[in-house]
Amino acid sequence: MRKIEIVQNIMEANDSIAARNQGLLDKHGVFAINIMSSPGAGKTSLILQTIAKLKNKLSIAVIEGDVASTIDAEKIESHAAAVVQINTRNMPESCSLIANMIDCALKNLPLGNIELLLIENVGNLICPSEFALGEHKRVVISSLPEGDDKPIKYPMIFADADAVVINKLDLLPYVDFDIPAFRHTVEGLNPRAKFFEVSCKTGTGIEDWCAWLSDEIENHTHKIMNKGG
Amino acid sequence: MHELGITQSIVNIALDKAKEAQASKIVQINLVAGELVGFVPECIQFYFDILSKDTIAQEASLIFTPAPAQLRCRNCSTTFHLQDTLWSCPKCHSQSVEIIGGRELYVESMEVE
Numbered sequence: 001m002r003k004i005e006i007v008q009n010i011m012e013a014n015d016s017i018a019a020r021n022q023g024l025l026d027k028h029g030v031f032a033i034n035i036m037s038s039p040g041a042g043k044t045s046l047i048l049q050t051i052a053k054l055k056n057k058l059s060i061a062v063i064e065g066d067v068a069s070t071i072d073a074e075k076i077e078s079h080a081a082a083v084v085q086i087n088t089r090n091m092p093e094s095c096s097l098i099a100n101m102i103d104c105a106l107k108n109l110p111l112g113n114i115e116l117l118l119i120e121n122v123g124n125l126i127c128p129s130e131f132a133l134g135e136h137k138r139v140v141i142s143s144l145p146e147g148d149d150k151p152i153k154y155p156m157i158f159a160d161a162d163a164v165v166i167n168k169l170d171l172l173p174y175v176d177f178d179i180p181a182f183r184h185t186v187e188g189l190n191p192r193a194k195f196f197e198v199s200c201k202t203g204t205g206i207e208d209w210c211a212w213l214s215d216e217i218e219n220h221t222h223k224i225m226n227k228g229g
Numbered sequence: 230m231h232e233l234g235i236t237q238s239i240v241n242i243a244l245d246k247a248k249e250a251q252a253s254k255i256v257q258i259n260l261v262a263g264e265l266v267g268f269v270p271e272c273i274q275f276y277f278d279i280l281s282k283d284t285i286a287q288e289a290s291l292i293f294t295p296a297p298a299q300l301r302c303r304n305c306s307t308t309f310h311l312q313d314t315l316w317s318c319p320k321c322h323s324q325s326v327e328i329i330g331g332r333e334l335y336v337e338s339m340e341v342e
Contacts, residue, residue: 004250006242006336010260013238092234126267127231155316156265159328188316188324191303 014131017099021106021134026224028111030061031217032119034097034135036157038150039123041143042167044072045200046209047118051079053210054116058217061114063105065097065122072120080118084108088122096127102134116217125150129157136220143168144175148182151189159189165209169199232268235334236276242336243286252341255286259338264298264311265331294337299330 009015025032035043044064051060061082064072073085084105088094091101097119109117119135121128140161142150145168151158158164164186166179179197186193194212198205239258247255262268270293281287298311302318303325309318311331317324 001256001340001342002252003338003340004246004252005338006246007338008242008246008336010235010238010242010334010336013241014234092237093231095231098231098234130231130267152316156267156332185316185324188326189328191325 011130014099017103018132018134021099021102022136024106024111025117025134025136028114029221029224030111030114030117031220032117032133032135033137033139033213034119034121034128034133035139035141036121036125036128036161037123037141037143038125038146041123041141041146042165042200043120043123043141044075046141046165046167046198047076047120048079049198049200049203049206050118050210050213051076053206054214055079057214058115059113060116060118061109063097063102063109063117063119065101065120067094067122081114082109093127093131095122095124096131097121097133098131099133116213125154125157129154129160137162137216139163139165141165141167142182144171144177148177148179148185151182151185155189158186158193161186161190161193163194163196163209163212165196165198167198167200169197169204170202232272233276235268236273236280239273239277239291239336240280240284240286243281243289243339244284246336246339247285247341250341253285254342255289255339256342257290257292257340258286258336259292259294259340261294261296261333261335261337263296263331263333265328266334268334289339296331296333298328300326301329302326 059081062076062080064085068089070085073083076083086101138161196209301308304323305321307320
Protein backbone atom coordinates (compact mmCIF):
# COMPACT_ATOMS: atom_id res chain seq x y z
CA MET A 1 0.00 0.00 0.00
CA ARG A 2 1.24 3.51 -0.81
CA LYS A 3 0.10 7.01 -0.13
CA ILE A 4 -0.65 9.63 -2.81
CA GLU A 5 -0.66 13.31 -1.83
CA ILE A 6 -3.51 15.13 -3.54
CA VAL A 7 -4.77 18.34 -1.86
CA GLN A 8 -7.55 19.17 -4.30
CA ASN A 9 -10.51 21.38 -3.48
CA ILE A 10 -13.73 19.39 -3.76
CA MET A 11 -15.72 22.51 -4.71
CA GLU A 12 -13.44 23.08 -7.69
CA ALA A 13 -15.81 21.33 -10.12
CA ASN A 14 -18.62 23.75 -9.19
CA ASP A 15 -16.37 26.79 -8.90
CA SER A 16 -14.85 26.36 -12.36
CA ILE A 17 -18.32 26.16 -13.97
CA ALA A 18 -19.32 29.26 -11.96
CA ALA A 19 -16.29 31.12 -13.30
CA ARG A 20 -17.21 30.08 -16.83
CA ASN A 21 -20.79 31.29 -16.28
CA GLN A 22 -19.50 34.64 -15.11
CA GLY A 23 -17.25 34.91 -18.17
CA LEU A 24 -20.25 34.27 -20.44
CA LEU A 25 -22.36 36.85 -18.59
CA ASP A 26 -19.57 39.43 -18.81
CA LYS A 27 -19.15 38.78 -22.52
CA HIS A 28 -22.79 39.74 -23.04
CA GLY A 29 -22.76 42.57 -20.50
CA VAL A 30 -25.22 40.84 -18.15
CA PHE A 31 -25.05 41.67 -14.43
CA ALA A 32 -26.27 38.76 -12.29
CA ILE A 33 -27.35 38.64 -8.67
CA ASN A 34 -27.97 35.55 -6.58
CA ILE A 35 -30.95 36.11 -4.27
CA MET A 36 -31.03 33.82 -1.25
CA SER A 37 -33.31 33.51 1.78
CA SER A 38 -35.40 31.05 3.72
CA PRO A 39 -38.70 30.05 2.07
CA GLY A 40 -41.28 32.83 2.24
CA ALA A 41 -38.93 35.71 3.08
CA GLY A 42 -39.86 37.53 -0.12
CA LYS A 43 -37.45 36.59 -2.91
CA THR A 44 -40.16 36.56 -5.59
CA SER A 45 -41.77 39.72 -4.16
CA LEU A 46 -38.44 41.56 -4.23
CA ILE A 47 -37.89 40.42 -7.82
CA LEU A 48 -41.34 41.68 -8.84
CA GLN A 49 -40.75 45.04 -7.11
CA THR A 50 -37.32 45.35 -8.71
CA ILE A 51 -38.69 44.64 -12.18
CA ALA A 52 -41.55 47.11 -11.67
CA LYS A 53 -39.09 49.82 -10.68
CA LEU A 54 -36.33 49.16 -13.22
CA LYS A 55 -37.97 47.66 -16.30
CA ASN A 56 -38.15 50.97 -18.15
CA LYS A 57 -34.39 51.40 -17.68
CA LEU A 58 -33.11 47.84 -17.98
CA SER A 59 -33.92 44.61 -19.74
CA ILE A 60 -34.34 42.07 -16.91
CA ALA A 61 -34.42 38.26 -16.99
CA VAL A 62 -35.07 35.87 -14.12
CA ILE A 63 -33.93 32.34 -13.26
CA GLU A 64 -36.28 30.71 -10.77
CA GLY A 65 -34.97 27.89 -8.59
CA ASP A 66 -37.50 25.73 -6.74
CA VAL A 67 -37.64 22.12 -5.64
CA ALA A 68 -40.90 21.76 -7.60
CA SER A 69 -43.57 23.75 -9.46
CA THR A 70 -43.57 26.68 -11.87
CA ILE A 71 -45.62 28.97 -9.58
CA ASP A 72 -42.92 31.61 -9.29
CA ALA A 73 -42.05 31.60 -13.00
CA GLU A 74 -45.74 32.10 -13.81
CA LYS A 75 -45.92 35.06 -11.42
CA ILE A 76 -42.96 36.68 -13.14
CA GLU A 77 -43.54 35.67 -16.76
CA SER A 78 -45.55 38.70 -17.87
CA HIS A 79 -43.19 41.16 -16.15
CA ALA A 80 -39.67 40.06 -17.13
CA ALA A 81 -37.99 39.95 -20.55
CA ALA A 82 -37.39 36.21 -20.08
CA VAL A 83 -37.82 33.57 -17.33
CA VAL A 84 -36.31 30.13 -16.89
CA GLN A 85 -37.63 27.84 -14.18
CA ILE A 86 -35.26 25.26 -12.71
CA ASN A 87 -36.80 22.43 -10.68
CA THR A 88 -34.21 20.80 -8.48
CA ARG A 89 -36.35 17.87 -7.32
CA ASN A 90 -34.54 15.19 -9.30
CA MET A 91 -31.09 16.74 -9.31
CA PRO A 92 -28.06 15.85 -7.16
CA GLU A 93 -28.58 19.10 -5.25
CA SER A 94 -32.27 19.62 -4.55
CA CYS A 95 -31.73 22.15 -1.80
CA SER A 96 -29.78 24.75 -3.76
CA LEU A 97 -29.00 25.94 -7.24
CA ILE A 98 -25.50 24.94 -8.38
CA ALA A 99 -23.32 26.35 -11.17
CA ASN A 100 -24.16 23.55 -13.59
CA MET A 101 -27.90 24.35 -13.45
CA ILE A 102 -27.15 28.01 -14.28
CA ASP A 103 -24.95 26.89 -17.17
CA CYS A 104 -27.98 25.07 -18.63
CA ALA A 105 -30.37 27.96 -17.90
CA LEU A 106 -28.09 30.51 -19.60
CA LYS A 107 -28.36 28.50 -22.82
CA ASN A 108 -32.10 29.20 -22.76
CA LEU A 109 -31.84 32.95 -22.23
CA PRO A 110 -31.37 35.63 -24.91
CA LEU A 111 -28.20 36.93 -23.20
CA GLY A 112 -27.53 39.55 -25.87
CA ASN A 113 -30.80 41.28 -24.96
CA ILE A 114 -30.45 41.15 -21.17
CA GLU A 115 -28.76 43.65 -18.85
CA LEU A 116 -29.80 42.34 -15.44
CA LEU A 117 -30.28 38.70 -14.45
CA LEU A 118 -32.02 38.02 -11.14
CA ILE A 119 -31.40 34.47 -9.91
CA GLU A 120 -33.85 33.30 -7.28
CA ASN A 121 -32.20 30.50 -5.36
CA VAL A 122 -34.04 27.67 -3.60
CA GLY A 123 -35.47 28.85 -0.25
CA ASN A 124 -32.80 27.72 2.21
CA LEU A 125 -30.25 29.48 4.43
CA ILE A 126 -27.65 26.71 4.50
CA CYS A 127 -26.87 25.00 1.19
CA PRO A 128 -26.94 27.96 -1.25
CA SER A 129 -24.07 29.61 0.64
CA GLU A 130 -21.76 26.77 -0.44
CA PHE A 131 -22.29 27.05 -4.20
CA ALA A 132 -21.06 29.88 -6.40
CA LEU A 133 -23.24 30.24 -9.50
CA GLY A 134 -21.30 32.86 -11.46
CA GLU A 135 -23.19 35.78 -9.94
CA HIS A 136 -21.63 39.23 -9.50
CA LYS A 137 -23.35 39.97 -6.18
CA ARG A 138 -24.94 37.90 -3.45
CA VAL A 139 -28.07 39.13 -1.73
CA VAL A 140 -29.68 37.65 1.38
CA ILE A 141 -33.22 38.54 2.43
CA SER A 142 -34.35 38.23 6.05
CA SER A 143 -37.98 38.98 6.85
CA LEU A 144 -39.25 40.21 10.21
CA PRO A 145 -41.48 37.19 11.09
CA GLU A 146 -38.41 34.91 10.89
CA GLY A 147 -36.86 36.57 13.94
CA ASP A 148 -33.64 38.55 14.34
CA ASP A 149 -31.51 35.53 15.34
CA LYS A 150 -31.01 34.12 11.84
CA PRO A 151 -27.44 35.49 11.40
CA ILE A 152 -26.50 33.74 14.65
CA LYS A 153 -28.02 30.44 13.54
CA TYR A 154 -26.92 30.58 9.87
CA PRO A 155 -23.79 32.76 9.90
CA MET A 156 -22.15 31.63 6.67
CA ILE A 157 -24.77 32.94 4.27
CA PHE A 158 -24.60 36.37 5.93
CA ALA A 159 -20.78 36.36 6.04
CA ASP A 160 -20.64 36.22 2.24
CA ALA A 161 -23.51 38.58 1.37
CA ASP A 162 -22.90 41.81 -0.54
CA ALA A 163 -26.33 43.09 0.45
CA VAL A 164 -28.79 42.14 3.19
CA VAL A 165 -32.42 43.07 2.63
CA ILE A 166 -34.66 43.23 5.70
CA ASN A 167 -38.16 42.64 4.31
CA LYS A 168 -41.75 42.90 5.63
CA LEU A 169 -41.00 46.15 7.43
CA ASP A 170 -44.76 46.78 7.51
CA LEU A 171 -45.02 43.98 10.13
CA LEU A 172 -42.69 45.70 12.61
CA PRO A 173 -45.52 46.73 15.01
CA TYR A 174 -46.64 43.09 15.28
CA VAL A 175 -43.39 41.14 15.69
CA ASP A 176 -40.42 41.21 18.07
CA PHE A 177 -37.63 41.80 15.58
CA ASP A 178 -34.80 43.95 16.90
CA ILE A 179 -33.44 45.55 13.70
CA PRO A 180 -30.37 47.20 15.36
CA ALA A 181 -29.44 43.88 17.03
CA PHE A 182 -29.84 42.03 13.71
CA ARG A 183 -27.69 44.57 11.89
CA HIS A 184 -25.08 44.46 14.65
CA THR A 185 -24.73 40.68 14.32
CA VAL A 186 -24.44 40.81 10.53
CA GLU A 187 -21.96 43.72 10.65
CA GLY A 188 -19.83 41.68 13.06
CA LEU A 189 -19.63 38.83 10.58
CA ASN A 190 -19.46 40.97 7.48
CA PRO A 191 -18.63 44.69 7.72
CA ARG A 192 -18.96 45.23 3.95
CA ALA A 193 -22.63 44.16 3.66
CA LYS A 194 -25.06 46.90 2.58
CA PHE A 195 -28.41 46.97 4.39
CA PHE A 196 -31.81 47.74 2.94
CA GLU A 197 -34.96 47.91 5.06
CA VAL A 198 -37.91 47.33 2.77
CA SER A 199 -41.50 46.28 2.54
CA CYS A 200 -42.26 44.57 -0.75
CA LYS A 201 -45.94 44.93 0.16
CA THR A 202 -45.99 48.72 0.57
CA GLY A 203 -42.95 49.55 -1.57
CA THR A 204 -41.05 51.16 1.34
CA GLY A 205 -37.29 51.15 0.76
CA ILE A 206 -37.50 49.69 -2.76
CA GLU A 207 -36.16 52.91 -4.22
CA ASP A 208 -32.94 52.73 -2.17
CA TRP A 209 -32.48 49.07 -3.06
CA CYS A 210 -32.93 49.74 -6.77
CA ALA A 211 -30.58 52.75 -6.61
CA TRP A 212 -27.88 50.55 -5.12
CA LEU A 213 -28.49 47.87 -7.73
CA SER A 214 -28.34 50.42 -10.57
CA ASP A 215 -25.05 51.81 -9.20
CA GLU A 216 -23.57 48.33 -8.95
CA ILE A 217 -24.57 47.56 -12.55
CA GLU A 218 -23.01 50.82 -13.72
CA ASN A 219 -19.78 50.22 -11.78
CA HIS A 220 -19.55 46.72 -13.17
CA THR A 221 -20.16 47.85 -16.75
CA HIS A 222 -17.32 50.38 -16.43
CA LYS A 223 -15.06 47.70 -15.00
CA ILE A 224 -15.79 45.30 -17.86
CA MET A 225 -15.40 48.02 -20.51
CA ASN A 226 -12.07 49.12 -19.07
CA LYS A 227 -10.90 45.54 -18.99
CA GLY A 228 -12.00 44.99 -22.59
CA GLY A 229 -10.56 48.25 -23.88
CA MET B 230 -29.47 16.96 0.52
CA HIS B 231 -26.51 18.45 -1.25
CA GLU B 232 -23.92 15.80 -0.42
CA LEU B 233 -24.59 13.75 -3.57
CA GLY B 234 -22.90 16.20 -5.96
CA ILE B 235 -20.00 16.73 -3.57
CA THR B 236 -19.53 12.99 -3.25
CA GLN B 237 -19.49 12.62 -7.03
CA SER B 238 -16.66 15.19 -7.10
CA ILE B 239 -14.75 13.20 -4.46
CA VAL B 240 -15.16 9.97 -6.47
CA ASN B 241 -14.03 11.75 -9.67
CA ILE B 242 -10.94 13.23 -7.99
CA ALA B 243 -10.04 9.88 -6.40
CA LEU B 244 -10.44 7.89 -9.64
CA ASP B 245 -8.47 10.45 -11.67
CA LYS B 246 -5.58 10.50 -9.22
CA ALA B 247 -5.57 6.70 -8.89
CA LYS B 248 -5.37 6.38 -12.67
CA GLU B 249 -2.48 8.85 -12.81
CA ALA B 250 -0.69 6.81 -10.15
CA GLN B 251 -1.57 3.54 -11.94
CA ALA B 252 -3.15 2.16 -8.79
CA SER B 253 -5.39 -0.90 -8.92
CA LYS B 254 -7.32 -0.26 -5.72
CA ILE B 255 -8.20 2.71 -3.54
CA VAL B 256 -8.17 1.67 0.10
CA GLN B 257 -8.65 4.93 1.95
CA ILE B 258 -9.38 8.55 1.05
CA ASN B 259 -8.31 11.23 3.50
CA LEU B 260 -10.41 14.36 3.46
CA VAL B 261 -10.23 17.64 5.33
CA ALA B 262 -13.58 19.23 6.12
CA GLY B 263 -13.83 22.59 7.83
CA GLU B 264 -16.18 22.85 10.80
CA LEU B 265 -18.06 25.68 9.08
CA VAL B 266 -18.74 23.71 5.92
CA GLY B 267 -22.32 22.50 5.79
CA PHE B 268 -21.65 18.93 4.70
CA VAL B 269 -22.37 15.84 6.76
CA PRO B 270 -19.59 13.20 6.65
CA GLU B 271 -21.99 10.29 7.31
CA CYS B 272 -24.05 11.40 4.33
CA ILE B 273 -20.98 11.62 2.12
CA GLN B 274 -19.92 8.09 3.13
CA PHE B 275 -23.45 6.82 2.38
CA TYR B 276 -23.44 8.28 -1.13
CA PHE B 277 -19.82 7.25 -1.64
CA ASP B 278 -20.68 3.58 -1.08
CA ILE B 279 -23.30 3.83 -3.85
CA LEU B 280 -21.30 5.93 -6.32
CA SER B 281 -18.06 3.98 -5.98
CA LYS B 282 -19.71 0.59 -6.60
CA ASP B 283 -17.95 -1.39 -9.35
CA THR B 284 -15.01 1.03 -9.44
CA ILE B 285 -11.55 0.61 -7.92
CA ALA B 286 -12.75 2.90 -5.11
CA GLN B 287 -15.39 0.40 -3.99
CA GLU B 288 -15.22 -0.27 -0.23
CA ALA B 289 -12.67 2.50 0.31
CA SER B 290 -13.04 4.18 3.67
CA LEU B 291 -13.36 7.93 3.92
CA ILE B 292 -11.42 9.48 6.78
CA PHE B 293 -12.46 13.02 7.66
CA THR B 294 -10.11 15.32 9.52
CA PRO B 295 -12.03 18.32 10.83
CA ALA B 296 -10.42 21.72 10.30
CA PRO B 297 -11.34 23.95 13.25
CA ALA B 298 -13.48 27.05 12.86
CA GLN B 299 -10.89 29.77 13.42
CA LEU B 300 -11.92 33.35 13.99
CA ARG B 301 -10.04 36.60 14.42
CA CYS B 302 -11.34 39.57 16.37
CA ARG B 303 -11.38 42.72 14.21
CA ASN B 304 -11.09 44.83 17.35
CA CYS B 305 -8.10 43.33 19.22
CA SER B 306 -6.81 40.79 16.65
CA THR B 307 -7.13 37.85 19.06
CA THR B 308 -7.36 34.56 17.16
CA PHE B 309 -9.71 32.00 18.68
CA HIS B 310 -11.73 28.87 17.96
CA LEU B 311 -15.47 29.04 17.69
CA GLN B 312 -17.00 27.85 20.96
CA ASP B 313 -20.50 26.44 20.44
CA THR B 314 -22.25 29.17 18.53
CA LEU B 315 -20.68 32.11 20.33
CA TRP B 316 -19.37 34.47 17.66
CA SER B 317 -17.67 36.89 20.04
CA CYS B 318 -14.08 37.51 21.08
CA PRO B 319 -13.15 35.75 24.35
CA LYS B 320 -10.79 38.62 25.23
CA CYS B 321 -12.62 41.86 24.44
CA HIS B 322 -16.13 40.41 23.76
CA SER B 323 -16.39 42.23 20.44
CA GLN B 324 -18.82 40.60 18.01
CA SER B 325 -16.88 41.84 15.02
CA VAL B 326 -15.07 38.70 13.97
CA GLU B 327 -13.50 37.50 10.77
CA ILE B 328 -13.55 33.87 9.65
CA ILE B 329 -9.99 32.77 8.94
CA GLY B 330 -10.37 28.99 8.94
CA GLY B 331 -12.95 26.22 8.90
CA ARG B 332 -14.41 26.62 5.41
CA GLU B 333 -12.00 24.31 3.61
CA LEU B 334 -13.12 21.09 1.97
CA TYR B 335 -10.54 19.09 0.09
CA VAL B 336 -9.15 15.66 -0.71
CA GLU B 337 -5.82 15.59 1.11
CA SER B 338 -4.39 12.21 0.14
CA MET B 339 -5.26 8.58 -0.38
CA GLU B 340 -3.92 5.12 0.28
CA VAL B 341 -3.80 2.92 -2.79
CA GLU B 342 -2.57 -0.50 -3.85
